[in-house]
Amino acid sequence: MQICVIPGDGIGPEVIAVATAALRVLAPDLTIKEAEAGWAVFQRTGTALPETTLALAREATAILFGAVASPSHPVPGYRSPIVELRRTLDLYANIRPTVGNEVDLVVVRENTEDLYIGRERLEDDGATAIAERVITRAASARIVRTACELARTRQAYGHPGKVTIVHKANVLRVSDGLFRTVALEVAADYPELTFEERLVDVAAMQLAAQPQRFDVIVTTNMFGDILSDIACIHGGGLGVAASSNLGHGRALFEPVHGAAPDIAGRGIANPTAALNCVVMLLDWIGRPHAAERLRSAITAVAAAGIRTPDVGGQATTREVADEILNQLSAQM
Ligand SMILES: NC(=O)c1ccc[n+]([C@@H]2O[C@H](COP(=O)([O-])OP(=O)(O)OC[C@H]3O[C@@H](n4cnc5c(N)ncnc54)[C@H](O)[C@@H]3O)[C@@H](O)[C@H]2O)c1
Ligand SMILES: O=C(O)CC[C@H](C(=O)O)[C@@H](O)C(=O)O
Structure with a gap:
């Protein structure tokens, strides 16, 4: 089974790194392939959704998507990669x-x-x-x-x-x-x-x-x-909300939030939405036990007060991530 991971821009890579680490622990047999999309790759190459990304997305069992920073003014040649993926893959x-x-x-x-x-x-x-x-x-x-x-x-x-x-x-x-x-x-x-x-x-x-x-x-x-x-x-x-995009035996999982430029790079993005995406992904690929393990780790870490500022705490992304991984290994 192959999972295509598209971190994107802004806090996308920050939260997807946490989600991918959890996924590797919970389902070590999966092949994870990373691919680029978004504003940064557009600025470098002139395309926001490279052909190689689309090809990896097509051949994957499921896709895990972070967020992209789409500009609010017309940019010739730029189309939102997430909107494009939903339409092209008919999700x-x-x-x-x-x-x-x-x-x-x-x-x-x-x-x-x-x-x-x-x-x-x-x-x-x-x-x-x-x-x-x-x-x-x-x-x-x-x-x-x-x-x-x-x-x-x-x-x-x-x-x-x-x-x-x-x-x-x-x-x-x-x-x-x-x-x-x-x-x-x-x-x-x-x-x-x-x-x-x-x-x-x-x-x-x-x-x-x-x-x-x-x-x-x-x-x-x-x-x-x-x-x-x-x-x-x-x-x-928004730091918590996850979503799935479904169609014809395919699925793409993404946080509801965007690239959050106001907090990007500060190490305080809430990785919970991305982790909840992994819960949804694991359920969807038929691994309810692994999904439940992650669900209870997320609940335990929040209950212990290890929370990022958006949900009333003072923890960093890194601290939440470390605690999630601790919880997962304690379950073994
Ligand atoms: N699916 C996507 O890729 C997607 C979704 C929404 C917005 N966007 C793009 O993101 C950019 C920013 O949009 P926006 O600011 O309107 O929406 P946003 O969702 O990025 O941020 C809205 C507010 O919520 C906060 N927030 C969002 N996610 C958070 C998290 N995980 N932890 C803590 N705080 C979080 C942000 O700091 C910000 O104050 C835009 O370029 C937009 O096009 C992309
Ligand atoms: O910023 C983008 O490129 C897409 C944003 C995206 C949307 O569907 O409009 C986001 O608001 C969302 O809810 O997934």
Whole structure:
């Protein structure tokens, strides 16, 4: 089994180093191949997602991705490598769970279309900017089906079996209207589940104020991007939140956070999100025992108060990493 590891930029390499060390201890038989992507490799070579990286990602059983630092202004030739990987490998379902005090919910985000298709242009000599938004029946149906299957599986473990369909069809009547219509059609195939609809603005408010009312949330790409950042507050924040990108027997695991330029290089990035990605990866490749070992090490280290500043502690990335590895070896 081969795992492709893409550390990326900023704190990506800092947290992925910790995640990779844990993975080596928990699954020493795996072959780990490192590959480059992001802003640094773009500046050096002119491509943010080199062909060699794409080839390694394609042949891997699973991919572990750190974060990339995409610029907020147009740069000719630069496309976000993570957006590109999701689309090129057709990793259509972005699964973003949040578990916290009385909160246990999952945001299921469509991952291949919407405004993320990247068709933007200027008109009127630069006075008008236009972005195309694409919503298709096929992509909407498969993401809603994924959410329903997840809600059904969770129902077997005592969750309410509720799917919240989030859209903005009151304004985007054609595009989100199609997403909504298809979602309600798919819902009809799951009589054992409960469905509700929310407009995205109200969903954001309720997700902030009353997260315990949600079970599985399914939505389009951009809304899912924003809602999953809100949701993660209830699970300890961006330093903790992990996600999987799934499709056709492939999977890419990545923290919800980005390259965090404000703390990069200071040695205080929280590696927990990346470690939680390893938990998800181990579960996905069929190693539940190893996943459970890491899960309990993460819990024990946090409970002992060895926490980075973002979660109220004073520990460095290195101190958390050392303690995680200590815990893993103590389990032997
Ligand atoms: N999947 C990805 O690769 C991805 C995701 C989000 C943002 N980005 C990119 O990252 C860059 C920075 O974006 P941003 O600042 O808006 O979002 P960010 O997620 O990088 O950071 C937001 C805030 O959360 C903090 N934070 C994030 N992860 C943390 C961790 N592990 N430990 C402690 N604190 C953490 C940061 O210090 C910052 O204050 C941008 O260039 C953006 O394009 C990439
Ligand atoms: O910065 C990038 O290149 C992508 C950011 C990325 C996104 O999907 O928009 C991030 O916000 C995320 O939630 O994964």
